[in-house]
Amino acid sequence: QVQLVESGGGVVQPGRSLRLSCAASGFPFNIYGMHWVRQAPGKGLQWVAVISYDGSNKYYADSVKGRFTISRDNSKNTLYLQMNSLRAEDTAVYYCAKDPSTGWLNGFDIWGQGTMVTVSS
Amino acid sequence: QSVLTQPPSASGNPGQRVTISCSGSSSNIGSNYVYWYQQLPGTAPKLLIYRNNQRPSGVPDRFSGSKSGTSASLAISGLRSEDEADYYCAAWDDSLSGWVFGGGTKLTVL
Numbered sequence: 001q002v003q004l005v006e007s008g009g010g011v012v013q014p015g016r017s018l019r020l021s022c023a024a025s026g027f028p029f030n031i032y033g034m035h036w037v038r039q040a041p042g043k044g045l046q047w048v049a050v051i052s053y054d055g056s057n058k059y060y061a062d063s064v065k066g067r068f069t070i071s072r073d074n075s076k077n078t079l080y081l082q083m084n085s086l087r088a089e090d091t092a093v094y095y096c097a098k099d100p101s102t103g104w105l106n107g108f109d110i111w112g113q114g115t116m117v118t119v120s121s
Numbered sequence: 122q123s124v125l126t127q128p129p130s131a132s133g134n135p136g137q138r139v140t141i142s143c144s145g146s147s148s149n150i151g152s153n154y155v156y157w158y159q160q161l162p163g164t165a166p167k168l169l170i171y172r173n174n175q176r177p178s179g180v181p182d183r184f185s186g187s188k189s190g191t192s193a194s195l196a197i198s199g200l201r202s203e204d205e206a207d208y209y210c211a212a213w214d215d216s217l218s219g220w221v222f223g224g225g226t227k228l229t230v231l
Contacts, residue, residue: 035220045225107220108211112165
């Protein structure tokens with residue numbers, strides 16, 4: 001079945017880095033755009049970044065621009081989020097989500113279960 | 122503050138109809154499709170409505186979406202206890218070149 005499984009979350013000190021992964025299965029990963037969306041504890045959803053099907057187009061939320069990098073390896077059916085210079089306000093559950101198109105304009109039709117990132121000293 | 126504005130809470134009795142509003146601007150709802158997501162307690166969000174008023178397969182027709190100008194609405198008819206959840210609207214924002222969400226509406230079935 002169609003599935004997204006995130007991993008790589010954990011507790012990290014402010015200023016340090018972390019890389020999240022999202023393993024996709026059950027659909028042709030290489031023809032769909034992919035997103036990262038996060039949710040701080042007790043808060044609402046916040047979109048983080050998107051990458052087009054071939055990695056040629058990427059967009060970021062202002063709050064993470066210059067610190068986070070989205071990438072993908074279509075040979076491994078895996079999406080990544082490299083997070084540098086982490087701040088306390090980056091503490092959240094991070095979800096990867098599939099776009100139903102090759103690009104980034106059609107929302108999020110499949111979601112993973114999320115991975116928790118806690119930034120704390 | 123969220124770019125899209127939703128009421129923080131809504132409620133209704135079983136069998137009733139409730140609506141949840143989502144207000145935006147010309148750069149998001151006014152020029153792009155609106156999407157709605159349902160998040161049951163402790164779970165990942167789930168797509169409920171896409172392209173303003175389309176339901177994915179498996180979503181009951183009790184759920185419907187509409188859009189007018191820079192606002193959108195989600196209607197839930199025949200309210201059931203399992204509809205208790207948080208509901209979020211979302212749209213692409215041309216000015217921000219990114220997706221924006223509403224703050225979420227917590228629906229309580231009385």
